[in-house]
Amino acid sequence: MQELLYVSALAASVFMGISIGASTVASAFGPVNSARSANVLRAAFLAGFFAFIGALTQGAKVTETVGSGIIGGEIATVQAALILFIAALLVIVSVLGDYPMPTAFTVIGAVIGSGIAFGNPLRYQGIFKVIGYWILIPFLAVGLSFAIAKLLRRYVSKENSERKIKILLLVTGCYVAYSAGASAVGLAVGPLTGLIPSTGALLLMGGLSILMGAWLYSPRIIRAISFDYSNIGPRRSVAALGTAAILAQIGIFFGIPISFNEAVIASVIGSGLVEGKSNADTGKISRTVLAWTGAFFLSMALTAGAGFLILGL
Known part of the structure; x- marks a missing residue:
């Protein structure tokens, strides 16, 4: 039985990695495809390759936070499988419904929910640090x-720098x-830190899963996202994506995973203010914030409920 749970936890981790590669990583190349800087298949290849390199070289701090910075004690095998299956299921459902659900919110919510069910002490300092940065x-x-x-509007001419903008994008x-x-x-892979002690092995497995998801499933999402970015232009796309990357790097430094959907949407709004106004639909933004907050608590509730159910069997 223990071996089956172990395999299930590994499968859930791979499933989650593929989900991340298909959704989160794909958002990086929507505007690249929109500006015709790379075709869809080449964009998917580059997205997967660079995500794999990032996972191997800088993924350790966030992995540590997810594995031991949110809840204390060891994460049991069945607990790890439960966290990853529920979080990945929510993300996949959102992808199929063409509604972006923040992966970071669902996983952290699931980790907290599992800690409540399985009796792991909650590390409130770590939880508040993560949620504080999200806010x-x-x-x-x-x-x-x-x-x-x-800066781009001032120093990069839209008419005379088309090739430079494409390269920059x-x-x-x-x-x-x-x-x-x-x-x-x-x-x-964070929930598996108690099962696989080697961080390098975890990052390799996670990186390959993300690579697989990006290569197999991201072309469809890149095509869809490219239409969203086609209306804001390549310079605003550079500003939005560059901002998201900088915020991600700050989070990585402190071991905090971020939602790229949250960062990119806010960045698109900010870049639009350069023109004196933003095309942001405040009603839609409010509904999105409520939906994402709901996703956090939903994953927490589902994982806690499933955990109590398993322990009661």
């Missing part, structure tokens, strides 16, 4: 993307994919 991200993203968009997309892999790999 700061929209404000940081609006300000930073506004500043970057202002491609480089930014690669950097975002790298940062996404580094930030998100811990969400896929």
Whole structure:
């Protein structure tokens, strides 16, 4: 039975990595495809490759946070499988419904819910650090993307620098994919730290899973996302994605996974303010914030409920 649970936990981790590769990493190359800086298949290849490199080189801190910074004690095998299956299921459902659900919110919520059910002590300092940064991200993203968009508007001519903008957008997309892999790999493998003591092995497994998801499933999502970015132009796309990558790197430094959906949406709003206004639909933003907050508590509740059910059997 223990062997079956172990295999199930590994399968759930791979499933989560594939989900991340298909959704989170793909967002880096939507605007690249929109600006015709790379075709869809090449974009998917580059996204997966750079995400894999990011996972291997910078994924350790976030993995440590997810594995031991949110709840104390050892995460049991059945507990790890439960965390990853529920979080990945919520993400996959959102992808199939073309509604982006923040992976970071669902995984952290599931980790907390599992701790409540399985009796692991909650590390409130770590929880507040993560949630505090999530709350700061929209404000940081609006300000930073506004500043970057202002600089690009001033120094990069839209009419005379089309090739330069395309190259800059491609480089930014690669950097975002790298940062996404580094930030998100811990969400896929962090719960397994008690099962697999080697961080290097965990990061390799998570990185390969993300690579697989990006290569197999991200082309469809890249095509869909490219239409969203086609309306804001390549310079605003550079500002939005560059901001998301910078915020991800700050989070990685402190071991905090971020939601790229949250960072990019706020960055698009900030870059739009350069033109004196933003096309943001405040009603839609409010509904999105409520949905994401609901996703956090839903994953927590589902994992806690399933955990109590398993322990009661």
